[in-house]
Amino acid sequence: MKDPYEVLGVSRTASENEIKTAYRELVKKYHPDNYANNPLADLASEKMKEINEAYDAISKTRGGASGGYQSTASHGSYRSGYQTYNSHSGSGGSYAQVRSYLNANQLDAAESILNTAANRDAEWYFLKGTIAYRRGWLDEARQHYQTACAMVPGNYEYQNALRSVQGGYTPYRQSAYQNSGMDDACNICNALLCLNCLCGGCR
Amino acid sequence: MFGYVRPRRDLLGQAEQEDYQAAYCGLCRALGKHYGFAARFLVNYDMTFLYLLRASAGASAQTAPCWCPARVCGKKNCVLDPQGLSSVAAYTVILCVEKLRDNIRDESFFRALPHRLIAWIYRRAYRKAARVQPGFAALTASQLQALHELEAAQSPSIDATADAFARIVAGCAGDSAPALRRPMEQVLYQTGRFLYLTDALDDLREDCARGAYNPLRFRFSVREGEMTPDDLAYLSQLTDSSVNLAGAALSLLPAGAHTTVLENIVFMGLPSVFSAVKAGRFQAGKRMWGRGQQQKNDENPKAR
Numbered sequence: 001m002k003d004p005y006e007v008l009g010v011s012r013t014a015s016e017n018e019i020k021t022a023y024r025e026l027v028k029k030y031h032p033d034n035y036a037n038n039p040l041a042d043l044a045s046e047k048m049k050e051i052n053e054a055y056d057a058i059s060k061t062r063g064g065a066s067g068g069y070q071s072t073a074s075h076g077s078y079r080s081g082y083q084t085y086n087s088h089s090g091s092g093g094s095y096a097q098v099r100s101y102l103n104a105n106q107l108d109a110a111e112s113i114l115n116t117a118a119n120r121d122a123e124w125y126f127l128k129g130t131i132a133y134r135r136g137w138l139d140e141a142r143q144h145y146q147t148a149c150a151m152v153p154g155n156y157e158y159q160n161a162l163r164s165v166q167g168g169y170t171p172y173r174q175s176a177y178q179n180s181g182m183d184d185a186c187n188i189c190n191a192l193l194c195l196n197c198l199c200g201g202c203r
Numbered sequence: 204m205f206g207y208v209r210p211r212r213d214l215l216g217q218a219e220q221e222d223y224q225a226a227y228c229g230l231c232r233a234l235g236k237h238y239g240f241a242a243r244f245l246v247n248y249d250m251t252f253l254y255l256l257r258a259s260a261g262a263s264a265q266t267a268p269c270w271c272p273a274r275v276c277g278k279k280n281c282v283l284d285p286q287g288l289s290s291v292a293a294y295t296v297i298l299c300v301e302k303l304r305d306n307i308r309d310e311s312f313f314r315a316l317p318h319r320l321i322a323w324i325y326r327r328a329y330r331k332a333a334r335v336q337p338g339f340a341a342l343t344a345s346q347l348q349a350l351h352e353l354e355a356a357q358s359p360s361i362d363a364t365a366d367a368f369a370r371i372v373a374g375c376a377g378d379s380a381p382a383l384r385r386p387m388e389q390v391l392y393q394t395g396r397f398l399y400l401t402d403a404l405d406d407l408r409e410d411c412a413r414g415a416y417n418p419l420r421f422r423f424s425v426r427e428g429e430m431t432p433d434d435l436a437y438l439s440q441l442t443d444s445s446v447n448l449a450g451a452a453l454s455l456l457p458a459g460a461h462t463t464v465l466e467n468i469v470f471m472g473l474p475s476v477f478s479a480v481k482a483g484r485f486q487a488g489k490r491m492w493g494r495g496q497q498q499k500n501d502e503n504p505k506a507r
Contacts, residue, residue: 040385043386136389138444
């Protein structure tokens with residue numbers, strides 16, 4: 001197992017608050033919502049598992065100092081929150097098989113079943129759109145999702161999928177140009193030094 | 204190549220700007236060292252991004268002052284990463300020469316003459332690069348042939364044409380470490396898709412005037428080289444989705460010395476370039492770009 005402190009990106013002398021903050025930042029970054037329908041959701045899930053294990057390990061070695069946070073139900077939800085296509089109400093046997101192929105990232109196998117389907121209902125368009133999305137064919141994915149949403153307007157899963165190709169979701173960024181703060185501080189110091197010289201402070 | 208994959212330098216700290224510049228100069232030096240002086244002219248922002256991405260997992264490489272042909276007096280700081288830079292230099296030569304060959308195939312004999320001359324100058328460099336990266340050279344040639352066939356058939360699918368190009372860009376992750384390969388391929392695939400669509404928009408007016416193939420002409424309603432505002436908004440959302448997918452994949456790569464620069468390029472640079480292309484300002488201000496002059500007046504990409 002990797003060094004838990006390294007996984008959370010904190011030093012061994014970090015305070016409980018610093019560890020919690022680092023953990024929360026990482027949870028936001030790899031949250032299941034950020035990888036809904038994403039072809040790399042499995043990698044994000046592994047990363048999340050590693051982060052949770054690292055946080056648990058640090059909490060245990062520190063003698064339950066973070067015990068309250070460790071035992072919260074939120075861990076469980078993060079662990080099981082990545083989207084999998086397990087079942088769908090009203091879907092036929094072939095759709096269940098397509099979803100299982102999608103879970104295994106076998107896009108060609110999933111598509112070959114859909115291509116032989118006689119009936120093209122909303123679920124067919126949703127699954128076809130998901131295959132296109134996983135391949136990165138976003139224009140085609142969007143058209144299929146739009147058709148699925150138009151056929152069954154109230155379906156939350158279809159609407160979420162459509163939102164993902166409308167550019168609505170932005171991945172969480174941890175570093176977010178933190179270094180610029182240091183530069184700003186340097187600029188202020190330089191400005192104050194210059195001002196001091198101009199005002200006769202360098203005599 | 205295109206020069207669309209560049210950072211918003213006005214939003215980078217001093218250290219990151221120097222890091223980026225050293226990578227650019229290091230790539231230029233590696234091109235000169237492996238493929239001769241003429242190959243230095245192939246250095247570009249897009250391939251600098253590729254080097255930074257491939258080196259993202261590691262620590263910051265050593266730098267040293269190097270002679271720069273563009274600077275008469277003095278030296279510039281260059282990254283010294285022989286292994287990483289030699290691979291990217293080979294990719295650069297292959298991509299540029301294959302692009303020239305594609306232009307020769309698309310243009311009339313006389314219009315293609317300058318491309319023929321430049322391709323002839325780089326023929327030895329190409330042969331050497333193809334020996335270093337034979338799989339990538341074959342992939343590039345086959346995908347450009349597929350793209351040529353789609354263009355000849357006047358394909359209305361922007362996904363199919365963008366896919367043929369994006370696969371070439373994703374191929375640059377071919378020899379990366381297995382654990383990093385999938386996220387890196389996704390970053391490069393979506394960046395390649397973004398490049399193709401942005402270039403199509405940038406060339407739309409010229410292609411319409413010449414009667415040349417442009418995927419946007421056959422997918423959307425285009426009149427006198429202009430797309431309707433609704434279609435333009437739709438295309439913006441498609442490129443935003445590509446940026447978001449590339450960004451999500453970038454987050455899965457281990458944080459390293461170049462993470463801040465890479466995030467700047469993907470999340471800020473690409474949307475800013477698309478905004479400039481959409482407004483018709485990119486070609487006009489190409490020389491100013493990357494110096495932070497035009498970006499300061501640029502709209503906030505998040506506000507689109």
